[in-house]
Amino acid sequence: MSEFLRSYLVVVWFGLAAFLVGSLLLGISALLRPNNPTSEKLLSYESGVDPVGDGWSQSQIRYYVFALLFVIFDVEAVFIFPWATQLERYGGFGLVEMAVFVAVLVLGLVYAWRKGVLRWV
Amino acid sequence: MGLFVFVCAAAMVLVGAVGVVTRNNPVHAALSLVLTLFGIAVLFVANNAHFLAAVQVIVYAGAIVVLFLFVIMLLGVDQAEDLSLEPLTVQRPLALVVSIGVTGVIIAAVLKSQDALFARGTGIDSATLQDADANIRQLSRSIFTDYVFAFEVTSVLLLIAVVGTVVMSRRQHGQHVEESV
Amino acid sequence: MFAALFSVFVTAADWVSPSIDYHALAPEIILAGGVVVVLLLDLFTSENNKWMLGPVTSFTLLGSFIPILTLALSDSGTRSLFDGRYVVDNFSLTMKGLFVLAGYLVVLLSSDYLREGDFYEGEYWILMLSSLLGMVMMASSRDLVSIFVSLEFLSIPAYMMAAWRKRDLRSNEAGVKYFLLGVFASALMLYGMSLLYGISNSTLLTDIGKYVSGEMSAVRAVAILFVVVGFAFKISAVPFHTWAPDTYEGAPTPVTAFLSVASKAAGFVALLTVVYVGFPNASEVWQPVFWIFAALTMTVGNVMALRQTNIVRMLAYSSISQGGFILMPLAIAGEGDSAGAALRAVVTYLLVYAATNLGVFAVVIAVSHKTRSGAISSYGGLFSYAPGLAIVMTIFMASLAGIPPLGGWIGKFGSFQALVSAGTTWGYALAVIGAVNTVIAFGYYGNVMREMWMRPVPDGDTTHVVVPSAITVALGLTTFATLLMGILPGLVLHFGDLANLAGAFGG
Numbered sequence: 152m153s154e155f156l157r158s159y160l161v162v163v164w165f166g167l168a169a170f171l172v173g174s175l176l177l178g179i180s181a182l183l184r185p186n187n188p189t190s191e192k193l194l195s196y197e198s199g200v201d202p203v204g205d206g207w208s209q210s211q212i213r214y215y216v217f218a219l220l221f222v223i224f225d226v227e228a229v230f231i232f233p234w235a236t237q238l239e240r241y242g243g244f245g246l247v248e249m250a251v252f253v254a255v256l257v258l259g260l261v262y263a264w265r266k267g268v269l270r271w272v
Numbered sequence: 273m274g275l276f277v278f279v280c281a282a283a284m285v286l287v288g289a290v291g292v293v294t295r296n297n298p299v300h301a302a303l304s305l306v307l308t309l310f311g312i313a314v315l316f317v318a319n320n321a322h323f324l325a326a327v328q329v330i331v332y333a334g335a336i337v338v339l340f341l342f343v344i345m346l347l348g349v350d351q352a353e354d355l356s357l358e359p360l361t362v363q364r365p366l367a368l369v370v371s372i373g374v375t376g377v378i379i380a381a382v383l384k385s386q387d388a389l390f391a392r393g394t395g396i397d398s399a400t401l402q403d404a405d406a407n408i409r410q411l412s413r414s415i416f417t418d419y420v421f422a423f424e425v426t427s428v429l430l431l432i433a434v435v436g437t438v439v440m441s442r443r444q445h446g447q448h449v450e451e452s453v
Numbered sequence: 454m455f456a457a458l459f460s461v462f463v464t465a466a467d468w469v470s471p472s473i474d475y476h477a478l479a480p481e482i483i484l485a486g487g488v489v490v491v492l493l494l495d496l497f498t499s500e501n502n503k504w505m506l507g508p509v510t511s512f513t514l515l516g517s518f519i520p521i522l523t524l525a526l527s528d529s530g531t532r533s534l535f536d537g538r539y540v541v542d543n544f545s546l547t548m549k550g551l552f553v554l555a556g557y558l559v560v561l562l563s564s565d566y567l568r569e570g571d572f573y574e575g576e577y578w579i580l581m582l583s584s585l586l587g588m589v590m591m592a593s594s595r596d597l598v599s600i601f602v603s604l605e606f607l608s609i610p611a612y613m614m615a616a617w618r619k620r621d622l623r624s625n626e627a628g629v630k631y632f633l634l635g636v637f638a639s640a641l642m643l644y645g646m647s648l649l650y651g652i653s654n655s656t657l658l659t660d661i662g663k664y665v666s667g668e669m670s671a672v673r674a675v676a677i678l679f680v681v682v683g684f685a686f687k688i689s690a691v692p693f694h695t696w697a698p699d700t701y702e703g704a705p706t707p708v709t710a711f712l713s714v715a716s717k718a719a720g721f722v723a724l725l726t727v728v729y730v731g732f733p734n735a736s737e738v739w740q741p742v743f744w745i746f747a748a749l750t751m752t753v754g755n756v757m758a759l760r761q762t763n764i765v766r767m768l769a770y771s772s773i774s775q776g777g778f779i780l781m782p783l784a785i786a787g788e789g790d791s792a793g794a795a796l797r798a799v800v801t802y803l804l805v806y807a808a809t810n811l812g813v814f815a816v817v818i819a820v821s822h823k824t825r826s827g828a829i830s831s832y833g834g835l836f837s838y839a840p841g842l843a844i845v846m847t848i849f850m851a852s853l854a855g856i857p858p859l860g861g862w863i864g865k866f867g868s869f870q871a872l873v874s875a876g877t878t879w880g881y882a883l884a885v886i887g888a889v890n891t892v893i894a895f896g897y898y899g900n901v902m903r904e905m906w907m908r909p910v911p912d913g914d915t916t917h918v919v920v921p922s923a924i925t926v927a928l929g930l931t932t933f934a935t936l937l938m939g940i941l942p943g944l945v946l947h948f949g950d951l952a953n954l955a956g957a958f959g960g
Contacts, residue, residue: 159317207299209348212441218335218342219437223430225335229327230423233412241416244470248420255427258492259434265496266438378675385670417471418535421478422602425590428485429606432583435492436613439576 216268220260227256277318284311298344302337309333323408477532477541479520480549484586487513488579495575503574507564510578514557514585521549537659538596547800548592548722551807555715556585558811561927562818563707570705572617580610581711588719595730597646597656600723604642604687607719608635611712615704627703634686634696642683648676649731658731674738680727681742687720690780691749694773698757701769706821709765710814713772714807721779721803725796728783736787744784744879750777751890758897763827764817767897768810771853774894775806781868784883785875798871802864805938809852809861812931815924816846823918832901834910839918843905845932852935854898855891860938865891 195202234241234249241248263269284307291304309332316325415423475482490513491506498505524532524546531542559581567574587606594600612635616628650656652673653664682693689697701709728739754774761767779802782795819842824831836843852861865887872884920928 207345207348210342210345212346215339215342215346216437216441218339220434222331222335222339223433225331226430227427229331230415230426233323233408233415236408237412241412241470245416248416248424251424252427255431255489258489259431262431262492262496263434263438266442268438268442381671381675385672418538418596419598420471420473421481421535421539422599425481425485425586425602425606428488428583428586429602429609431488431492432580432606432610435576435579436609439573440613440616440619 213268213271216263220263223256223259227253274318277314281311281314281318284308284314299341302340302344305340306333306337309337321407323411471535474532474534474541476520476527477524477534477539479524480517480553480589481586483513483517483520484582484589487517488582488586491575491578491582495579506575506578507560507567510582511557511560513582514553514560517589518550518553518557521546521553525550537657538599539593540595541593544725544796544800545592547804548718549589551718551804552585552588552592552715555711555718555807555811556581558815558927558930559707559711559715561923562710562811562815563705564923565921566705566707566818570618572705577614577617580614584608584610584614584711585715588715588722591719591726592722594723595658595726597650597658597661600727601639601643601646604639604723607716608639608687611708611716614708615700615712617705617708618703621703623703624705625703627700630696631700631704634693638683638686638693641679641686645676645679645681645683648672649680652676658727661731662733673735677732677735677738678742681724681739684720684724684727685746688717688724688776688780689750689773690746690776691753691773694750694754697773698766698769701772702763702766702827706765706814706818709769710811710818713768713814714810717772717776718803718807721799724783725799728786729792729796733787733792740784740787740879743780743786744883747777747780747784747883748886750774750780751887752777755890755893755897759893761897762829764829764832764901765827767829767901768813768817771894771897772810774890775810775853777890778865778868778887779803779806781883781887782871785872785877785880788875788877788880791871791875794871794874798864798867801867805852805860805864805935808931808934808938809849809859812845812849812928812935813853815927815931816842816849819918819920819924819928822920823916829901829904830908830911832904833908834915835905837910838915842918842920842928845928846905847902848932848935850898850901852939854895858939860935863938863942 197203230252231249234245238245288304288306288308288311291307292301295301295304309328313325313328313333316322316328487510491509494506494509495503524541525543531540533540560578563577563581566572567577584607587603587608587610590599590603591607594603612628612632615631616624618624649661652670653661655661686693686696701713704712732739751774754770754772754777758767758770758774761770779799782791782798786792786795820832820835820839821827832846835846848859852859855861855865869884869887872880872887
């Protein structure tokens with residue numbers, strides 16, 4: 152096993168620890184609490200209001216636009232990150248290229264804003 | 273140990289992929305996809321490409337699957353499709369035959385020419401193995417030399433994605449939302 | 454602080470910024486700039502000034518045609534950028550010219566259509582410009598990454614344009630079918646590309662060309678097959694054509710014209726570069742594939758076209774079968790020294806087909822404006838009330854059928870000549886199949902002519918057809934091009950004389 156992979160072993164230990172802590176807490180509370188269900192208690196919790204409709208109901212299309220904008224800027228970050236680690240090396244050329252890249256993407260945000268899809272009503 | 277990691281990751285990928293196809297509830301299928309994508313990230317790590325692994329988790333397992341879930345919820349999971357109604361009854365068995373055939377051909381081809389592939393593969397060079405940052409440096413070098421034009425144009429492609437989404441998701445023409453201040 | 458800022462501009466010694474030939478990239482840069490300008494104009498002009506978006510789009514296209522001309526006239530020959538990943542040579546310039554001019558004609562066809570229907574206009578122009586940008590890039594791309602980016606670039610806007618009539622179920626169906634099958638094809642092709650990269654350790658097509666040779670290992674054959682099949686979807690070659698009729702019928706008619714001409718030509722351009730630069734030494738793999746594709750595509754397209762009653766659906770199948778004719782020379786491109794002849798035949802056919810097919814769609818748009826019908830029978834007696842349109846349509850139909858002395862004849866002639874001059878049994882066999890199909894094609898092209906000239910007007914309504922001026926210009930240009938290429942074939946054959954792409958063969 153290489154040194155490189157060994158460093159990822161930490162991730163495995165953390166995952167195991169998280170799993171253990173979670174199951175421990177839930178297990179202890181399951182053993183200690185009284186069990187007396189009523190229909191009100193079994194209702195899913197929705198910010199203190201009585202839930203309306205089914206949990207699987209159709210969602211608004213606006214969420215989709217937001218999610219897609221998020222994905223686009225996520226992808227942008229993927230390109231910016233390698234550049235950021237090598238900022239000095241690519242100098243002015245890299246700066247200009249990245250500025251053009253970001254400017255075009257910001258144009259997308261401006262478009263969404265002008266078309267009113269960023270407003271929630 | 274490398275083999276162990278590979279087998280575990282490959283099992284994740286395959287179980288997830290089968291789950292995507294066989295799950296009846298599309299939300300469960302999308303979550304199976306997370307397993308597949310995560311397995312691929314582990315494979316990237318095993319090949320010392322840990323920037324790719326991070327991107328795989330952040331963009332694919334994170335953002336893209338969230339987008340999928342939004343689309344699924346947008347269509348409404350409660351409106352189940354009637355799968356018993358099939359206009360072309362041959363297509364399911366036919367798809368099975370074709371997919372098994374294609375998989376078989378690919379496996380046979382790779383097995384048959386594995387010697388040639390091994391001869392070509394130079395493996396991971398030693399610089400990458402010793403230096404954990406080499407991967408991301410090579411990536412940025414590619415972006416700013418050979419693929420700089422493709423990279424720039426990708427920004428316009430992402431812009432088109434925004435425009436297309438807005439057009440396709442807006443209700444109809446003439447219903448412009450008033451200009452915001 | 455300022456010192457730190459300026460140190461950013463000091464370039465480290467071990468990295469040299471790529472020298473960029475801006476003249477060679479000028480068409481792409483102008484198109485990308487056009488996308489941005491149209492977007493900004495759309496956002497920041499009032500509803501009354503939106504009319505200017507169409508003219509701005511056409512000026513962008515004409516503007517990007519100028520550097521194509523200056524590059525063609527300059528003496529510097531082939532320009533190679535980014536280590537040969539992006540090449541501007543005669544072949545790519547010819548195809549760029551084709552794409553830009555076809556785009557200009559589609560703008561002419563679209564402007565009135567958009568005005569009358571209740572469509573988003575600014576976004577339409579933005580998407581069309583960016584799709585054209587992808588096509589123009591495709592003509593120069595010589596490595597897998599650029600090819601893939603340009604393929605997505607030209608396809609993604611086209612998926613959305615196919616679904617532009619948002620409240621029409623047919624148009625939605627068109628968009629969804631096109632999108633699903635297109636994405637599936639991209640995935641197949643990407644898998645093939647990853648295998649190619651695994652074999653050759655390079656994305657550069659010339660490097661791949663070196664490794665995809667010698668003893669043909671099985672994985673190379675699979676990789677080539679996947680890449681070719683991916684493009685076969687794009688050019689709607691049978692058996693990967695199933696999306697085409699539904700998409701063509703459902704999409705707005707100008708978009709159909711765009712898909713059947715520009716998008717298809719882009720698929721062929723990609724196929725040509727991949728085959729000629731990437732797999733010149735693997736002809737034993739792709740020649741049989743193209744043979745089967747060509748034979749099936751011609752035959753199935755023709756037979757299905759005979760049965761159609763809707764003009765756009767008929768044209769969809771006709772364009773499928775024309776794709777088969779264009780594919781024909783590729784089936785023998787690896788034989789001896791016939792690579793150059795095959796390339797010339799394909800490029801010539803593409804130029805002729807683009808002019809003629811755009812003209813056909815211009816007539817269809819003009820006529821449907823009056824008849825409000827897509828049935829072929831609605832063309833009955835067209836000559837009696839719109840003689841100009843009937844004559845022009847006859848010219849286009851005859852050109853598509855390959856009757857001399859029209860452009861289509863030159864295209865078909867070149868294809869058959871390339872097949873026969875290769876001198877192989879398979880070449881002769883395909884030529885025979887092509888000849889039979891040419892005769893079958895007279896059936897449905899002749900049917901339209903018969904309707905126009907001999908049948909009575911179906912509803913007796915012989916009011917004059919008002920042809921918008923933009924469509925008149927488009928009709929004039931396409932008719933002129935169709936006639937000119939037929940009468941002076943030397944003009945177009947000159948464009949097909951592209952030695953440098955075929956140079957990889959025989960080496």
